Amino acid sequence: MKVSNESKININGITPVHNSQLNGNDMPIHVNGTSSDNKDNKDIIAIVGMAGCFPGTKSVDELWEMVTTSKNALHRFTDKELEQLDIPISLCSNSNYVPTCGLLADIDKFDANFFNISAQNVVNMDPQQRLLLEKSVQALDDTGIDPRREKGKIGVFIATEYSKYKELIPQNNIDLATKLTIDINYMPGSYAAIISYLLNITGPAFSTGSTCSSSLTALKTAYNKLPQVGYIAQPGFIYSANGTMRPFDHKSDGTIFTRSISVIVLKKLSNAIRDQNPISAIIKSIAINNDRQINKVGYSAPSSDGQYDLIKKTLQLAKVSPSEIAFIEAHGTGTKIGDPVEIKALIKAFVETSQELPKQFCAITTENSNIGHCVIASGLAGIIKAVKSLENRIIPPMANGSFEKPNKMINFESSPFYVATNLQKYEEQRTMYASVQGIGMGGTNVHCILAEYLKNSQETEEHFDETDKFILPFSAKCHASLLEMEKKMIEHLEYLKDENALKNVEKPLQIGRSQYIFRDVIVTSSLSDAISNLK
Incomplete structure (x- = not known):
C-alpha cells in the first residue's frame, strides 16, 4: 500500500499571490523585484533550508552526490528478494510484472520520545505524518530557526494524497475516544495542524491535495509491512515495461513511480539577511494554471498550449529573458507523448518571448532519471536539485545510460535546448537562473524560476584562518539521539569543501536550535578537525 504527502514549511508574511494578477485560468504566484542584489528586497522570497x-539517499547532500555522479537509484528485485518478501508466485510469473521501484531507507523508524507521542498513538499515526514531522524538524534546525525564538510566525502548508493506512489499524478493543481521535487526525486538513501543534508553530496551517504538480515539498512512502516491489505494466499505459526511466530518449516507454520526502523553508530575503540565515537561492517567480479542455484529447492528457501559456507568464513575472536560463529541471516522466508535449511548450515559450535565441544553449535535465517519478513529491525533488545546482554553479546531468538520442517526436537540434549528459560548470559571469517544471495529471501546471543568491555590497564575506575557532554545540533528549545527531553532522561536514562553511554550521547550532538535557560541544578550527573530534 502506498501513502504519499507533500509539505512546505513557510515563514509567515510571505504572501502567496501578489498584485492579484489573476488572468483567466492563470494564477501567478510571484515575487516583486529583480535580482538578488536589488536594494529593496523586502518582497523577495529566499529558500533558506531544505531537508529530505x-x-x-538519506539526505539532500546524498541526493546531490547522486546527481553529480549520474547515478541511478532505482532497484530491481532479484528472484531471491521477491521470495524473501513473500511476493506471490502468480504475480512474479506475470509477463507484465516489473519488479522495479525506488526504495527509502528507515521508513519504519520514528523518534516518538522526541515528540512526546505515546507508543499507541505512533502505531495509529499515518507513516507519512511521522516522516514529515522528522524532516520538518531537521529543515528548521539546519536553517537555524527555533520556533520558540523566531521573530515572525511560521506557517505550515502541505499537499497530501489520500492515505489508506487507517484501514490497517486493528479496530478491536479501540474505545470511542481513540477512534474519534484517529478519524480527526486522518482528515485532510489535520496533517498541517498536527505539525504546528507538535512543533509549537503559531502561523497559518492548512493542507491541500493535487496530482503530480502539487509539489513545493512532498512525501511519498509505503507502509513497511506492505512493501512496493514493482508494478504491472500494461501495453500503452503510463508504466515503463522494461523498468527503466529514459526521459526524452528514443527508447523511453513510460515512467516508474517512486517515493521521497522533501521539506523546504522559505523566508523573506530581508528577514533572512537580518537573522543571518543561510540563503540557498531566490524564487524569482512561481505561477500555476490549468489546461482546460481546449486542444486536449482527454482529462489525463497533457496540453502544450496550457504549459506554453504558463511558462511564458512565469518568464514575464520574473523579468528574466529565456537566454538567461541555464537549465530546465523538467517534469520528464519518460512517456512517449508527455515528453514531446513538454518540450514543444518550452520551445514555443522561449522562442516567442525572446528573439534570435542561439540553438541548444539551455540544458534539459530531470531528477526522474536518477530516482524515478516521485508523483506528488516530484516537483520539490526537482526544486531541491535545482537549488543545489545554483549553489554550486553546476549544470546537472541525466543519470548514466538514461539518454542516448532524442525521442523521434523531439527536434532538439533546431531548438534552444539540449539534453545534459555530462556534468558542466556554469562559467558565465552573471547570475545563474534555472526553471523547474511540474505537470499534473488533469492539467494543473506549475512553473518556477529560481536564481542563485549573490551577496550584496552590504553583506560582508568573512574569511578565516587556522587560528580561528568554531564552537559547535549539540543537544538532544536522550544519549542515543545525541550520538545520532553527531553522526549525521559528520556526514554533512564530509560533503563541505570550503572551510568558511563552518561559520554557517556554527550559527544554527548555537542559536537556531532548541536546547535539551543531553549535550556535547566541540571547539574546532577546521573541517577535518571537526570530523575527527566528532568521531
Whole structure:
C-alpha cells in the first residue's frame, strides 16, 4: 500500500499571490523585484533550508552526490528478494510484472520520545505524518530557526494524497475516544495542524491535495509491512515495461513511480539577511494554471498550449529573458507523448518571448532519471536539485545510460535546448537562473524560476584562518539521539569543501536550535578537525 504527502514549511508574511494578477485560468504566484542584489528586497522570497530523503539517499547532500555522479537509484528485485518478501508466485510469473521501484531507507523508524507521542498513538499515526514531522524538524534546525525564538510566525502548508493506512489499524478493543481521535487526525486538513501543534508553530496551517504538480515539498512512502516491489505494466499505459526511466530518449516507454520526502523553508530575503540565515537561492517567480479542455484529447492528457501559456507568464513575472536560463529541471516522466508535449511548450515559450535565441544553449535535465517519478513529491525533488545546482554553479546531468538520442517526436537540434549528459560548470559571469517544471495529471501546471543568491555590497564575506575557532554545540533528549545527531553532522561536514562553511554550521547550532538535557560541544578550527573530534 502506498501513502504519499507533500509539505512546505513557510515563514509567515510571505504572501502567496501578489498584485492579484489573476488572468483567466492563470494564477501567478510571484515575487516583486529583480535580482538578488536589488536594494529593496523586502518582497523577495529566499529558500533558506531544505531537508529530505529520496530513493537510494538519506539526505539532500546524498541526493546531490547522486546527481553529480549520474547515478541511478532505482532497484530491481532479484528472484531471491521477491521470495524473501513473500511476493506471490502468480504475480512474479506475470509477463507484465516489473519488479522495479525506488526504495527509502528507515521508513519504519520514528523518534516518538522526541515528540512526546505515546507508543499507541505512533502505531495509529499515518507513516507519512511521522516522516514529515522528522524532516520538518531537521529543515528548521539546519536553517537555524527555533520556533520558540523566531521573530515572525511560521506557517505550515502541505499537499497530501489520500492515505489508506487507517484501514490497517486493528479496530478491536479501540474505545470511542481513540477512534474519534484517529478519524480527526486522518482528515485532510489535520496533517498541517498536527505539525504546528507538535512543533509549537503559531502561523497559518492548512493542507491541500493535487496530482503530480502539487509539489513545493512532498512525501511519498509505503507502509513497511506492505512493501512496493514493482508494478504491472500494461501495453500503452503510463508504466515503463522494461523498468527503466529514459526521459526524452528514443527508447523511453513510460515512467516508474517512486517515493521521497522533501521539506523546504522559505523566508523573506530581508528577514533572512537580518537573522543571518543561510540563503540557498531566490524564487524569482512561481505561477500555476490549468489546461482546460481546449486542444486536449482527454482529462489525463497533457496540453502544450496550457504549459506554453504558463511558462511564458512565469518568464514575464520574473523579468528574466529565456537566454538567461541555464537549465530546465523538467517534469520528464519518460512517456512517449508527455515528453514531446513538454518540450514543444518550452520551445514555443522561449522562442516567442525572446528573439534570435542561439540553438541548444539551455540544458534539459530531470531528477526522474536518477530516482524515478516521485508523483506528488516530484516537483520539490526537482526544486531541491535545482537549488543545489545554483549553489554550486553546476549544470546537472541525466543519470548514466538514461539518454542516448532524442525521442523521434523531439527536434532538439533546431531548438534552444539540449539534453545534459555530462556534468558542466556554469562559467558565465552573471547570475545563474534555472526553471523547474511540474505537470499534473488533469492539467494543473506549475512553473518556477529560481536564481542563485549573490551577496550584496552590504553583506560582508568573512574569511578565516587556522587560528580561528568554531564552537559547535549539540543537544538532544536522550544519549542515543545525541550520538545520532553527531553522526549525521559528520556526514554533512564530509560533503563541505570550503572551510568558511563552518561559520554557517556554527550559527544554527548555537542559536537556531532548541536546547535539551543531553549535550556535547566541540571547539574546532577546521573541517577535518571537526570530523575527527566528532568521531
